[in-house]
Amino acid sequence: MSSGTGPRVRHALVGAGARAEMFVRALVLDHAETAELVAFADVNQARMDAHNRWLAELGHPAVPTYRADEFTAMLAKERVDVVLVTSVDVTHDEYIVAALRAGCDVVTEKPMTVDAPRCQRILDAVAETGRQVRVAFNYRYNPLHEKVRQLLADGAVGEIGSVHFEWLLDVRHGADYFRRWHRDRANSGGLMVHKASHHFDLVNWWLDATPVEVYAAGRLFFYGEHGRRHGYARDYDRVHGSPAASDDPFALHLAAHPRLRELYLDAEGEDGYHRDRNVFAPGVTIEDDMAVLTRYSSGATMTYHLTAYAPWEGYRVMVNGSRGRLELEVVESDFVSPQAAGALKGAALHGNEAAAEAGSATITLRPFWSPPQTVPVEGYTRAGHGGADARMTRVLFGGEADPMGRAATAQDGALALLTGLAANRSFDTGQPVRVADLLTLP
Numbered sequence: 001m002s003s004g005t006g007p008r009v010r011h012a013l014v015g016a017g018a019r020a021e022m023f024v025r026a027l028v029l030d031h032a033e034t035a036e037l038v039a040f041a042d043v044n045q046a047r048m049d050a051h052n053r054w055l056a057e058l059g060h061p062a063v064p065t066y067r068a069d070e071f072t073a074m075l076a077k078e079r080v081d082v083v084l085v086t087s088v089d090v091t092h093d094e095y096i097v098a099a100l101r102a103g104c105d106v107v108t109e110k111p112m113t114v115d116a117p118r119c120q121r122i123l124d125a126v127a128e129t130g131r132q133v134r135v136a137f138n139y140r141y142n143p144l145h146e147k148v149r150q151l152l153a154d155g156a157v158g159e160i161g162s163v164h165f166e167w168l169l170d171v172r173h174g175a176d177y178f179r180r181w182h183r184d185r186a187n188s189g190g191l192m193v194h195k196a197s198h199h200f201d202l203v204n205w206w207l208d209a210t211p212v213e214v215y216a217a218g219r220l221f222f223y224g225e226h227g228r229r230h231g232y233a234r235d236y237d238r239v240h241g242s243p244a245a246s247d248d249p250f251a252l253h254l255a256a257h258p259r260l261r262e263l264y265l266d267a268e269g270e271d272g273y274h275r276d277r278n279v280f281a282p283g284v285t286i287e288d289d290m291a292v293l294t295r296y297s298s299g300a301t302m303t304y305h306l307t308a309y310a311p312w313e314g315y316r317v318m319v320n321g322s323r324g325r326l327e328l329e330v331v332e333s334d335f336v337s338p339q340a341a342g343a344l345k346g347a348a349l350h351g352n353e354a355a356a357e358a359g360s361a362t363i364t365l366r367p368f369w370s371p372p373q374t375v376p377v378e379g380y381t382r383a384g385h386g387g388a389d390a391r392m393t394r395v396l397f398g399g400e401a402d403p404m405g406r407a408a409t410a411q412d413g414a415l416a417l418l419t420g421l422a423a424n425r426s427f428d429t430g431q432p433v434r435v436a437d438l439l440t441l442p
Helices: 020-030 045-057 068-077 089-101 116-129 143-153 196-207 226-230 258-263 265-271 388-396 410-429
Strands: 009-014 035-042 065-067 082-085 105-109 133-136 160-170 211-219 289-296 301-310 313-321 324-333 360-367
Touching: 009 020, 009 068, 020 035, 020 045, 020 388, 035 045, 035 068, 045 065, 045 258, 045 265, 065 068, 068 089, 082 089, 089 105, 089 116, 116 410, 133 388, 133 410, 143 196, 143 313, 143 324, 143 360, 143 388, 160 196, 196 289, 196 301, 196 410, 211 410, 258 265, 289 410
Parallel strands: 009 035, 009 082, 035 065, 082 105, 105 133, 160 301
Antiparallel strands: 160 313, 211 289, 289 301, 313 324, 324 360
């Protein structure tokens, strides 16, 4: 979206929550020669004001702010080239479609949207306008995942027969989805859409294949009202001002995190949004334990499991082929201490610092008839999603060449979304779901 020559590309951001800071910092600190930030839009003025204060800390002037209902007018007035969408997931399609029809390109946080009708609306708008949507699947840019892509494309395991993918969210990171708006499937699509779209996109990319049929089983086992059965529940609705939350290891104390205080606690008066809900309070409509079986256009299958209440965080991927097996294991944190349980993963804001706990990452290639081989990977770091955030923004904002095709399109966003949507339907019906029955792809 940026050539690296000529006038700087003008970016506006809609959705001034915590995730926005990574994009803002990349624009103003790392890619100021090719890109510029020209405006914020949000439903909450206090959050936009907070981001402008943080811009001042970076030596950047404040940018104009617009209420969400002024979004289209902002695009014209600020002569926006690219819109960054980091709002609540269920609103993505509204801003994406409006931006495309106004002649802008779009970079959107994953997931691209939360259901099939909204996804179809985006795909139709891309076809209608000829504009471009990029989905911020930063996991594609992780050096570990790039190496897996390269090895599989080079035939390291031969023809791929199956993939097993297990993802563990620990009781700090996993719990956070049950404190905030993500706990309502209508807002987020559940973890099959919001979180697992990352993982389903990786498998699509690694296999160079598309999902055909999905069967899944999932339930809410640990969080929500089940916490009483497991002995963890405390009687409060939100943490701030609740004595019962003072020693709860699952409680997020917003006042203890300056950035979160500014973005959420100090902004509550405008929209009433509580970022610190009790993870065991009633009203959770998403699952925390999910198993998925997917069949792909190549004939390969994937078994996938996501646990959102694990004692450690990380993932294991095993790829079985006609010439051997590839194994990826990543430990992002080997445990969660009681003192750290109520904090956010890594830092007060997403991805700024590495977690304090021990971690490791290994790729092992196990060819037939030969000893296993540990595959070296250059460039991997535990900060910023394995170094992926910085690598992604160099492509999206800096115009860096992308020979591996990591910059995911709207079509890629739809395909990642479809596995999760089919899984959600299978949860509800108990039946296998054909992806073609959910959406018409170009």
